[in-house]
Amino acid sequence: MRYAKHIFRLALLLIFVISTIIIVLRLFVPDSFGKYGNYRADNLKEQMEIPMIWQGTRNDSCIVCHKQNTNKKIYSKHKNVPCMNCHGPITEHVSRDNKKIAVMPALKSWKNCARCHQKLVARAHVLPQVDIVDHLKDQGTSLEENVCIQCHNPHSPKPE
Amino acid sequence: MHGNEIMNFLFPNDFHVDWSLMVVLYPYITGLVAGAFIVSSLYHVFNRDEFKPIARFALLTSLAFMLFATVPLLNHLGHPERAMSIIITPNFSSAMAGFGILYAGYLVILIIEVWLVYRVDIIESARNTTGFKRLFFKTLALGVYNTSKEALDLDRKLIKIFAAIGIPAACMLHGYVGFLFGAIKANPWWSTPLMPIIFLFSAVVSGIALLVIMYQVIMKYSGWIIDQKCLASLARWLWLFLIMTVTLEVLEIISLSYKQAEEWEIIKPLLSNQLSISFIGIQMIMGSLIPFILLMVVVILDKFLHERVRNTLTFIAALLLMMQVFAMRWNVVIGGQTFSKSMRGFKEYIPHFFEKEGVGASIIIMILPFIALTIMLKILPTFKNVFPVDTGDDNKK
Amino acid sequence: MDDNKEIKDKEKSMTRSEFLAYMSASFTFMVGSSIFGRFVTEAEAKAAGKDNTKVEKKDSSGGSNTDTKPKHTEQDYDPFNHAWIYLIDTNKCIGCGMCVRACKIENKVPDKFNRTWVERYHILEGRGALIDSPEGGLNGFQPESYSKVTKTFFIPKICNHCKKSPCSQVCPVGASYFSPDQVQLIDQKRCIGCGYCIQACPYSSRFMHPDKHVADKCFWCYHRITKGYDPACVHACPTGTRKFGDMTKPDDPIRMIISTERVQVLRPEMLTIPQVKYLGLDMEVR
Structure with missing residues (x-):
């Protein structure tokens, strides 16, 4: 088998390279990987700790x-x-x-009030809602930033 | 679903094409790898002796492109520095997790095959040079200078074995790329079991086309004579694989349109608007119909044509086919992302030149394999046919 | 090995919810048709001017106004003792977009992207659906007037935390995973940013984070639910559209709704078994 010397050398080289790569790669596997499943279990803890x-x-x-x-x-x-x-x-x-x-x-802007109270077709009708432009015309005011809270107290919007 | 004539809604996260030009390049490059390798295997395994002048070159081309197949992917990754995780902690339920193993395995097969094929030349170079060059070639030869008949016979057997293993490996490497797309059930344009097969056949087309172009160019530059038998045979195979590819590609569209299933609602406008130029214009007409006719002329009127006419026609067809395969990759990768998952709206993707994943980067990546190939051709005497690989099997024919 | 056993025990105890999930997936067409019937009657009721079906009693189950201390704390949290579930009662949604805003603030979601969003559907007579979601509903919705609208509604959307998720299936490095408490999470320190999960998600819930270059999506505010609070979007919802519960607690109100009422999931034909259940979906919703 002397004529196959180069093949043996090649095989040895291949085995050496592959085993080195495998051993080196094993070192890089994170500690908690595979504890619960095919993922890093420590990540659960990390996610919990987000403030x-x-x-x-x-x-x-x-x-x-x-x-x-x-x-x-x-x-x-x-x-x-x-x-x-x-x-x-x-x-x-x-x-x-x-x-x-x-x-x-x-947020005191009328835009924040309009999120819920602007009249929309898709919005449930039981929710009190107005067309803001029309409503302001009726009340005789113009559209300013905090125009809504001048009449309606957001903490108790409707006097009962 | 029912009479959707208004289609303009994209999901809020879905306005962006995530898989860019780089992901188009990756299957293109691996396709060239697989295609070129299959040509060399046609000689080494299937004893198609007409490919002898190009078999070694095909192998080198395959290796040169293989070395750079990962570059577009690494450029595309958000965190290329973590890329090794794919073999450190693979998640085998993912098709992509096999990437590391398939790629590394195929690379090893390819390098061994190249080494066996060029071993005699390497030894010769080691004997004829001195100093640093000698050391380099000696290392390449692993220090063994054995060129006896037994050693060469053993080499020949091993070349055959590795070429035979290489065929399924090349098919896996590239079929896997098709599978990556075909296995996404969320995307109706990708989700088809035909996808790996289409990718494979078009890979062979692009590989043969690249060899046709490179062979003619190199022969012209070096002043060597083109082997007409080899080129004519390449054209025949190219024609065959073109027919198979286009049949499969058209079949997929026809079956989608005939079934009139839910997917067709989005694929119909996709084909008629977004992909009208790149799919119908470039991929189907310019890239398939015209080369089909050109190659048909070359194949059928083989004896009546002048050599130069035939070579030129093959050359043009090969160029168009290179473009066809690129357009096919583009239409699959980008086309599948131009519609939103809402199935109700489309988005635009135009790559810029100076971008991380733009046109400029793509051109650089596509030039790299050619540089590597030039260097390899300098080191390894590819077109000299020193190595008598074919002798053993010639008398069987 | 013990952990595996624990998981298996867990799975055994969860057969009920899985059964329900399968039921919801396989019976969607039946349920769908019945819900569709409900919508028709609703539209009629609206036309008749007595529209009490949509938001019945606001404080029925959603926002109780005396929230007490959290049920558990971060220290005694055991992921194997919980199975979170999310319910969206689309009948109650008024499209205020507060959930989207809360999510943006809580999770520092980058501009243009959304972990949760609200869509508005206008179903036009015989012409399909007209859908909009400006900035995902971050700033609410503007009034629109289309002719021949037969029905119109809001659909909040969120990551479905599928049990058979296509996204974590395709993650090559195990960065995207299904946690023991049934939440789809992303380990953003391992994510390589390949974007395969983004392609695989049929709901488009995932996106590539423009600064971190990793996949990002809704985690059901995992840092809040493990401390015993609701996710930010559930907390911010003023109408009780969004509800969050625990399938392992026998007296959980959300569990009661899911096990007694006819719930649906998005895109049931994908068989992803979403953990986000919907009340009152329309067939046009995808």
Whole structure:
């Protein structure tokens, strides 16, 4: 078999290269890979640790400091609207250890009201809605940024 | 679904074509790899002796393109530095996970085959050179200078075995690319079991066409004589594979349109608007019909044509077919993404020149294999036919 | 090995929900026809001027106004004890787009892309559907007037977290996976950004993150639900359209709705077994 020397050398070289590659690649497999399935189990933990920005509970955290407005809202027509829908992200207002860090951003524009109350064909008719342009014409005002909240208190929109 | 005459809605996330020109290039390059390899196998395995002048060159072409097949993909990946994950932690439920194994396996087969075919030439070069060059060739020859008859016989057997393994490997490598698209049930334009077969046949077409062009160009430049038997045979095979490819491509469209299933609602406007130029104009008429006629003339009127006329006709047909296969890749990859998954709207894709995945990058990537091929031709004497591979099987014919 | 056993036990206990999912997939056409019938009566009711079908009682199950402390905390969270489920009651959707905004803020979703979005359908008489979703409904919807509209409604959409998901099936590196608590997650530290999952998703829920260059999609706010809160979109919904529940809790209201009412999924012919169930879908919705 002397004439096959070059083939043996080739085979040896091939085995050496392939086994080296396999061994090196095994070193790079992440620790928790395959713990639960064909993925990195640590990623579950990483995803859990992402901090929340949007508020967690509906009213509980607000009522601690803002008793009046929260209580008003809870019994108004807007009881199901979470505070965060008009007030900016809570993390900009309160720090993690419940200290006020900045003024709560609030959306006072008519555009935010129009999201729900602009008259649309597709919108359920039980929801109070107006054609904003017509409504303002009826009230004799013009379209300004915070025109809605001049008459309607968002925390208690309809006087009862 | 029912009488949709208004089609203008795209899903909000679906305005962007994610698989760009790079993903068009990748199946194009692997197609050339598979096609060129099959030509060399026609000689090494199936004893088509008319391909002897081109068999070695086909093998080298295959290797040159294979070396750069991953470049467009790496350029396309969002995180190319993590690309090795595909073999570190493969997810075998994914068709793409087989990529690393298929690619590496085929590359090994190809390198061994090239090495066996050129071994005698490498040894010769090692003997005739000195210094650094000698060291290089000696390393290439793995330090063994054995060119005895037994060794050559063994080589010949192994070449045959590796070429035989290489055929299914090449089919897998490229059929797998078709499968990547054909297995996406969310996309009606891709989702067909015919896809791998269409990809395979068009790969062979592009491979043969590339060899026709390169062979003629190199012969012209070097002042060597074109082997007419070889070229005529290439033209015949090219014609055969063209017919099969186009039949399959048309068959798919016809069956879709005849079934009038849900998919046809979106594919009909896709073909008549978005792909009207690239599919009907370029792929079907310019890329299929005209080369079909040209090659038919070459094949049927073989004896009546002057050599130069025949060579020129084959050359033009091959050029058009290179374009046809590219258009086919484009129509599949980009065409499948120009409509939204809502099946109700279309988006545009025009690649820019100076873009990460643009036209400029594509041109550079397409030039790289040719540079590699030039270097390889410098090192390995391809057209000298020093190595008597054919002797063993000639008398059987 | 123990983990595998645990998963298997889990699967055994989940046969009920899987059964329901299969039922919903296979009976869609039946359910579809019945829902369609419901829509016709609804349109008639609207025409008659007494439109009480859509938003009945706002606080029926969606937003209770006295949310208490979270049910569990991050520390005692065990993914094997939960099987999350999402329900969208399209009859209640008013298209305010607050969910889209909440998602944008909570998950820092890049511009132009949406992890969740709201579509508005105008079904035109004999002419198919006219659909719009400006910026995914981020800023609500503008009034439109089309002639011959027979019915019109909003459809909120989100990643369906399919049990037999085409997306995690095709991920070559195991970056996209189905977690033990039945959420489709993406390990964005392993994602190579090939985009195959984006092609495979029939709902177009996935997108390529323009800055991170990895696939991105809705995770049902995994960082919130594991702390015991609702996903941001569910929290922001003022009408109770979006509901979030746990199929492993016997007294879960969402589980009760899914197991007693006729629910549908999007594109059932794909057999992906979505975990987002819909009430009141139309056949034009895809």
